[in-house]
Amino acid sequence: MIKALRGMKDLTLEESERFVHIVTTAITIAKRYGYGYIETPILEETKLFKRSVGESSDIVGKEMYQFEDKGGNDVCMRPEGTAGVVRAFVQSKFDRQQSAKFKFYYYGAMFRYERPQKGRLREFHQFGCESFGEALVYEDFTIIEMIGDIFKALGIGYKLQINSLGCPDCMPQYRENLIKFLTECKDELCEDCNRRIDTNPIRVLDCKNDKCQSLLVESPKLIKNLCSNCDSDFQKLTSLLESANIEYEIDTNLVRGLDYYNKTAFEFVSDNIGSQSAIAGGGRYDKLVEFLDGKPTPAVGFALGIERIMELVEMPIKERKGYYIGAMDEEAVDILFPLASKKRQSDRVTIEYSPKKLKAHLKGADKVNARYCAVIGEDEFRDGTIWIKDLVKKEEFTLPQREF
RNA sequence: GUAGGCGUAGUUCAGUUGGUAGAGCACCUGUUUGUGGCACAGGUUGUCGCGGGUUCGAGCCCCGUCGCCUACCCCA
Numbered sequence: 213m214i215k216a217l218r219g220m221k222d223l224t225l226e227e228s229e230r231f232v233h234i235v236t237t238a239i240t241i242a243k244r245y246g247y248g249y250i251e252t253p254i255l256e257e258t259k260l261f262k263r264s265v266g267e268s269s270d271i272v273g274k275e276m277y278q279f280e281d282k283g284g285n286d287v288c289m290r291p292e293g294t295a296g297v298v299r300a301f302v303q304s305k306f307d308r309q310q311s312a313k314f315k316f317y318y319y320g321a322m323f324r325y326e327r328p329q330k331g332r333l334r335e336f337h338q339f340g341c342e343s344f345g346e347a348l349v350y351e352d353f354t355i356i357e358m359i360g361d362i363f364k365a366l367g368i369g370y371k372l373q374i375n376s377l378g379c380p381d382c383m384p385q386y387r388e389n390l391i392k393f394l395t396e397c398k399d400e401l402c403e404d405c406n407r408r409i410d411t412n413p414i415r416v417l418d419c420k421n422d423k424c425q426s427l428l429v430e431s432p433k434l435i436k437n438l439c440s441n442c443d444s445d446f447q448k449l450t451s452l453l454e455s456a457n458i459e460y461e462i463d464t465n466l467v468r469g470l471d472y473y474n475k476t477a478f479e480f481v482s483d484n485i486g487s488q489s490a491i492a493g494g495g496r497y498d499k500l501v502e503f504l505d506g507k508p509t510p511a512v513g514f515a516l517g518i519e520r521i522m523e524l525v526e527m528p529i530k531e532r533k534g535y536y537i538g539a540m541d542e543e544a545v546d547i548l549f550p551l552a553s554k555k556r557q558s559d560r561v562t563i564e565y566s567p568k569k570l571k572a573h574l575k576g577a578d579k580v581n582a583r584y585c586a587v588i589g590e591d592e593f594r595d596g597t598i599w600i601k602d603l604v605k606k607e608e609f610t611l612p613q614r615e616f
Numbered sequence: 617g618u619a620g621g622c623g624u625a626g627u628u629c630a631g632u633u634g635g636u637a638g639a640g641c642a643c644c645u646g647u648u649u650g651u652g653g654c655a656c657a658g659g660u661u662g663u664c665g666c667g668g669g670u671u672c673g674a675g676c677c678c679c680g681u682c683g684c685c686u687a688c689c690c691c692a
Contacts, residue, residue, distance in 0.1 A: 215683085274617090275690075292692080322692085327617085329686060338692060404689080415690095479692090490692055517692035540650075574652035589650060603652070 219326070219334025221519075230522045231337070235319050237365050238339045238516070242317040245358045247341050250316035252296035254323075255281075258288040263503055264295035266471025275324040289323035293340045293515055294472070294497070295504075301344055302506035310507075314344040319518070331520045340494075340515035344501070347510035349445040352476040352496055353452040355512050359480060359492050360458055362516070368524045370491060372459065374478045375435065375466035376446040377414075377495070382439035383474070387413060389432045397427050417465040425465075433464045442475055449476060468493065472500040476512070482524060491524070492516035532604055534560030536577035540589040542567050547588065551598065551616050577603060586616070 216222055223231050239249075258278050265272050277289035290296055297316055301307060306314050319339040328334060341358070343351055356372065363370050378386060394401065394409050394416060401409075405416045405424050417428060438446060453460050460478075468477050477495035494514025501509040535555055539545045545567060552561045562580045564573065570587060577585035586600045598616050601608040 218683085324691080326690070327688095328684090329688095332691075336692075340692090493692055515692055520692065570650040571652075573650095576652090578652045585652075587650085591650090599650085601651075606652095608651080 217334070219328035221333060221335070226527070227522065230525055230527060231518060233527060234366060234518055234521050234525060235339060238319070238362050239317065241358060241361050241365060242341055244361075245315070245341075245354065247315040247317040247343075250297055250300060250318050250342075251320075252290075252293075252300045252318065254290055254321060255287050256290055256296055256299065258286040260295050260299055260504070261288055261291060264298065264472055264500060265292065275326050277323045277325055291324045292322055293318055293320070293338055294342060294500070294513055297340075297342045297513075298500050298504050298506070298511070301342075301509075302501060302504050306344065307501055307506035307509050312345055315341065316344075317341045331517070331523070333519060337518040338515040339518060340513060342511060342513035344509050344511045346512070347498070349448045349476070350452070351512050352445075352449055353456075355494065355514055356453065356478055357456060357458065359494075359514060359516065363480065363492075366521065366525045368482065368491070368521065370480045370482050371461065372453075372478060372480055373463040373466050374449070374453075374460050374476065375463055376438055376442055377468070377474050377477050378434055378438055378442050379474050379498070382437060382442055383434075386432065386434045386437045389437070390414070390416075390434075393431050400427055412471075414467050418467050428465065435462065435464050445475060468495055472497045472503065474498055478514075480516070482520075490517070491520050530581060532581055532583040534562070534582050535584045535586055536562045536564065536573070536580055536582035537586040537598075538564035538573040538576065538588075539567050539593075540570060540573075540587060541593060544588040544593040547593075547613065551586075551613060554616070574601070574603075577601075588613075 258276070261276065262272055272291075276291055279287065281287050297318060301314065301316075306312070317340065320337060321335050322338055323335055325334060326332060341355065343355065356374075360372075377383065391409060391413050394405070394413060398406060398409065401416070401424050402419065405419050408416045408419075416424065417431070419425065419428075435446070450460070450462075463479075466477055466479055473495045475496040475498065478493065479490050480492040481489045482491050483489065492514055493516075494512070496510070496512045498508075498510040501507070501511060535552075537548050537552060537555075539548055545565060548563050552563050555561045560582075562577075562582060564576055568576070570589065573587050574585055583604060584600055584602055586598050588598050591597075592599050592610065592613075596613050597610050598613050599608065599610050600616075
């Protein structure tokens with residue numbers, strides 16, 4: 213038997229319904245906030261991700277599905293959605309429309325060659341939004357509010373963590389201070405953190421190692437070293453959240469995994485899905501458009517992990533819907549089809565092709581969760597009528613076939 | 617890349633000190649002639665992950681292998 217590749221899953225029955233429910237709910241809400249759909253390729257030039265996601269990250273370093281295509285191009289299956297959207301934004305020259313606003317939503321498969329575990333697959337799906345051209349922190353707030361709306365609509369509880377990553381005016385100075393601090397306690401930090409001091413010192417902040425974390429209590433906090441602009445934006449964000457009654461906590465160690473973020477960074481976190489607790493994450497990335505050869509354009513965005521959310525959603529109760537139709541004798545089967553076509557203009561219809569006893573038809577209707585069970589038996593065939601039972605109200609009646 | 621756990625019916629699992637497999641759910645059929653969900657009765661379903669070894673005999677023990685899961689790492 214040929215099986216799906218490791219870390220890749222088929223979605224059927226309840227699972228696929230969950231999936232669709234999440235995506236359609238997210239789309240409905242994103243549209244309310246003025247977002248329009250963008251579709252970008254799954255395969256992109258490897259260069260794109262090296263430049264956007266950042267060469268130092270593990271994603272680019274060892275987790276990408278990277279290969280040479282038949283034309284000799286160095287290509288890569290997208291490990292995240294933002295890079296492609298930004299590339300498309302620049303390629304479409306939307307960046308030339310100074311101060312115009314563009315808001316896109318997307319959803320689709322992402323690929324990372326990792327060891328699968330709970331809430332982590334090699335092919336996984338994200339829904340995300342990217343807002344271009346809005347520099348004001350109001351947009352950061354609005355995006356967070358929108359994600360809150362999505363989770364509310366899905367009935368999912370969460371905790372919101374926020375932080376500010378600063379900007380080119382304050383981040384480099386902070387980085388220096390942090391490196392200085394880390395170098396001083398170097399000997400007590402774990403092996404990984406020692407490596408990170410050189411490669412990506414900011415990532416030391418979210419090291420999982422308890423000992424590292426206890427040392428970091430004393431570390432300089434970016435949040436206290438922001439430049440005046442970043443600081444006032446962060447203050448504004450927290451006050452907007454408070455007046456909207458959105459609970460949050462400031463996590464000074466919250467760092468985004470991708471290099472392109474600045475200023476606002478946030479993460480929506482849930483318990484109950486194992487160690488992969490982040491269900492959505494995002495923030496501001498004002499420099500990325502420029503990095504990818506566009507004109508400087510401020511941007512904010514987020515992505516949510518659909519598979520992780522699938523573990524948390526409660527599905528609305530399924531109601532009986534539509535018709536089940538069947539015949540009790542072979543000769544009546546053919547007349548089911550025109551009747552079904554007519555009903556299918558507006559309702560779901562299941563046709564049973566094999567003649568069966570009434571009892572079997574009722575069971576069949578039950579199984580496909582139909583509201584009505586319609587059957588043509590011996591009498592109905594003779595009279596040109598059809599017998600219908602409402603399985604919810606338990607009422608039954610007979611109609612001429614032309615009135616069905 | 618590292619560590620641990622697990623692979624037995626469609627599914628969830630049980631399987632005693634080694635004697636060639638069971639249960640619930642699901643599915644199918646019935647409970648007299650045209651009335652579903654419930655109940656009852658009956659029935660179908662397995663290369664016991666794969667390969668080798670030990671043994672008179674292996675689902676059970678040993679070795680290997682593949683797969684899945686969980687955690688580390690990393691991340692949505």
